[in-house]
Amino acid sequence: MAVIETQGLSKVYVRDVIDTEYGRLRIRLTGRKTVALDNLNLDVNKGEIFGLLGPNGAGKTTTIKILMGIHFASSGTAKIMGKPLGDRAVKSRIGFLPENPYFYDYLKGWEFLDFYGQLYGIDKRKRRAKVEELLALVGLTHAANIPLRGYSKGMNQRIGLAQALMNDPDIVFLDEPQSGLDPLGRKEVRDLILGLRKQGKTVFFSSHILSDAEMICDRVAILFKGKLRSVGRLSELLSSSVTEWEIVLRDVDERFINRWRDRLERVVESEGEWWLISKSQDLTDAIIDAATRDGGKLSALTPRRQSLEDYFISEVKGS
Amino acid sequence: MATWAIYKRELKTYFQSPSTYIVIALIFLLMGMIFQNIMAEFSDLSMRSQQMGMWGQQQQAPNVTHMVIRGVFYVMFSLILFSIPLLSMRLLAEEKSRGTLEMIVTCPVGDWSLIMGKYLALVSVGVFMIILSSLFPLMVWYVGKPGSVPEWPIVGSLWIGLLLIFAAYSAFGLMASSMTENQMAAGVVTLIGLLLWNMMGDFQIEQFPQVNTILKEMSASQHTENFLTGVLALKDFVFYILSSFLFLFIASKTLDARRWRV
Numbered sequence: 001m002a003v004i005e006t007q008g009l010s011k012v013y014v015r016d017v018i019d020t021e022y023g024r025l026r027i028r029l030t031g032r033k034t035v036a037l038d039n040l041n042l043d044v045n046k047g048e049i050f051g052l053l054g055p056n057g058a059g060k061t062t063t064i065k066i067l068m069g070i071h072f073a074s075s076g077t078a079k080i081m082g083k084p085l086g087d088r089a090v091k092s093r094i095g096f097l098p099e100n101p102y103f104y105d106y107l108k109g110w111e112f113l114d115f116y117g118q119l120y121g122i123d124k125r126k127r128r129a130k131v132e133e134l135l136a137l138v139g140l141t142h143a144a145n146i147p148l149r150g151y152s153k154g155m156n157q158r159i160g161l162a163q164a165l166m167n168d169p170d171i172v173f174l175d176e177p178q179s180g181l182d183p184l185g186r187k188e189v190r191d192l193i194l195g196l197r198k199q200g201k202t203v204f205f206s207s208h209i210l211s212d213a214e215m216i217c218d219r220v221a222i223l224f225k226g227k228l229r230s231v232g233r234l235s236e237l238l239s240s241s242v243t244e245w246e247i248v249l250r251d252v253d254e255r256f257i258n259r260w261r262d263r264l265e266r267v268v269e270s271e272g273e274w275w276l277i278s279k280s281q282d283l284t285d286a287i288i289d290a291a292t293r294d295g296g297k298l299s300a301l302t303p304r305r306q307s308l309e310d311y312f313i314s315e316v317k318g319s
Numbered sequence: 320m321a322t323w324a325i326y327k328r329e330l331k332t333y334f335q336s337p338s339t340y341i342v343i344a345l346i347f348l349l350m351g352m353i354f355q356n357i358m359a360e361f362s363d364l365s366m367r368s369q370q371m372g373m374w375g376q377q378q379q380a381p382n383v384t385h386m387v388i389r390g391v392f393y394v395m396f397s398l399i400l401f402s403i404p405l406l407s408m409r410l411l412a413e414e415k416s417r418g419t420l421e422m423i424v425t426c427p428v429g430d431w432s433l434i435m436g437k438y439l440a441l442v443s444v445g446v447f448m449i450i451l452s453s454l455f456p457l458m459v460w461y462v463g464k465p466g467s468v469p470e471w472p473i474v475g476s477l478w479i480g481l482l483l484i485f486a487a488y489s490a491f492g493l494m495a496s497s498m499t500e501n502q503m504a505a506g507v508v509t510l511i512g513l514l515l516w517n518m519m520g521d522f523q524i525e526q527f528p529q530v531n532t533i534l535k536e537m538s539a540s541q542h543t544e545n546f547l548t549g550v551l552a553l554k555d556f557v558f559y560i561l562s563s564f565l566f567l568f569i570a571s572k573t574l575d576a577r578r579w580r581v
């Protein structure tokens with residue numbers, strides 16, 4: 001079941017005639033429009049981790065802001081949980097972490113979360129308990145009484161994550177949740193997102209750090225210059241581009257291996273097992289056939305896919 | 320509920336920021352100086368009228384409410400005009416430029432709750448200032464020379480007038496703050512707007528007497544006069560309350576309209 005659907009979503013930003021750019025006043029009459037999103041059609045299913053991927057300026061933040069009702073689309077429609085955007089009941093069931101979370105920096109960590117709890121109309125007792133639980137979840141219990149202006153970038157990101165979960169949402173929108181975090185922090189966020197899926201929540205997040213997405217996403221969409229390039233299960237997106245096969249054989253002799261050696265990419269022997277790398281599907285099939293006929297055993301076959309990183313670069317280059 | 324949460328946070332911001340205290344301190348410093356001047360003049364006058372009474376000449380004794388209290392409050396009416404822009408400019412402009420507004424928008428909080436929360440916080444600062452201003456009538460009362468007892472009904476009318484004007488000016492300031500991300504711009508627009516609103520009645524166009532009447536009726540100063548003389552007229556109430564609603568309504572529409580462009 002699709003909990004997020006968009007149809008022909010487009011966004012054209014129009015700059016003001018009088019505008020400040022890099023702190024300088026600019027008056028411009030032409031070139032004020034930017035097409036940030038062009039005819040986006042997406043369906044996100046309940047309970048999945050969906051990654052919106054793309055390079056800088058691709059339109060990821062724009063998409064999320066439209067879904068959040070922060071900006072209105074120039075054309076097209078979108079629904080969350082079957083309701084049009086801006087529905088008050090839906091808003092109380094979604095959480096949002098903005099790309100650059102800027103907070104009221106004079107509030108202490110717990111006061112900040114408590115404030116959002118109040119905006120969601122959660123009563124005082126539940127709020128207190130939830131704040132404690134979330135501070136522990138994101139590892140900020142020790143910083144509960146520090147004003148946010150004393151938080152580091154990573155701590156900001158964490159308190160933002162906690163804020164996004166304050167109302168125990170069914171869908172969580174995270175705009176680059178791992179930016180500004182160290183490797184350990186990234187892993188923690190990854191685990192946190194996986195934990196959310198375990199609780200049956202839907203997670204929609206954007207990233208340009210592909211390795212993070214690769215490890216946790218059920219499905220991804222790749223966005224480039226406002227256009228959707230491809231969408232699907234990661235394995236499907238990448239299967240067309242398996243680049244090599246890793247074959248591990250047992251009980252075959254050197255003579256057998258020598259017959260194929262020229263056509264193989266690599267051959268390594270270790271502890272009675274032959275470890276072969278083949279570059280083509282046909283060759284792989286032929287070797288396995290021959291080996292089993294000769295009484296050998298196949299102990300492992302691993303298609304080595306192109307990494308998401310490679311795929312991403314080839315997609316983007318192809319345009 | 321959400322309005323209450325926003326109200327509390329906003330009020331806390333006001334009473335934690337030094338600029339609020341600086342604005343209030345400046346207002347009361349000026350008022351105090353003027354109070355002292357008028358008070359000296361008043362004692363002078365009343366002494367002279369007493370002396371004249373001894374000489375058998377009847378002359379009306381100066382009235383403390385009319386002369387001192389109204390004098391001081393008259394100053395406060397004008398000072399409010401200059402202090403509102405300083406207090407109101409950051410209300411929405413700051414949240415917009417910082418991006419915190421975006422996060423509130425994603426909560427189940429309507430634009431109207433947001434605006435009311437902020438508006439009521441600013442009006443509360445006004446109430447605080449008005450309560451502080453009762454210091455002056457109380458001082459007059461405490462000094463308590465015969466004939467210098469304040470006429471409390473008039474003082475009450477001045478308070479109500481101050482509150483209504485503060486509320487209407489605040490709504491104007493909030494509206495200006497909803498239109499830009501730049502606090503300074505919001506402040507300047509508020510100041511100029513409020514000055515124009517007060518001077519509107521003074522622009523006279525010879526050919527259109529009706530237009531002149533309308534301009535005069537719509538100017539803020541026209542309605543201030545009544546409160547200063549201690550007259551509570553329904554039409555002045557309605558005028559300020561309707562203006563406040565109009566400004567707040569425009570502010571909420573402005574917030575909404577912004578989402579199409581950006």
Ligand SMILES: Nc1ncnc2c1ncn2[C@@H]1O[C@H](COP(=O)(O)OP(=O)(O)OP(=O)(O)O)[C@@H](O)[C@H]1O
Nearest residue numbers: 013034036055056057058059060061062063208581
């Ligand atoms: N408020 C705005 N006004 C004008 N143009 C904008 C605005 N916000 C974004 N844009 C433009 O829209 C395009 C898409 O921006 P968007 O922020 O959605 O990209 P993104 O995929 O989130 O990039 P990043 O990875 O850098 O966060 C960019 O070309 C950007 O310059």
Ligand SMILES: [Mg+2]
Nearest residue numbers: 060061062099
């Ligand atoms: Mg972005």
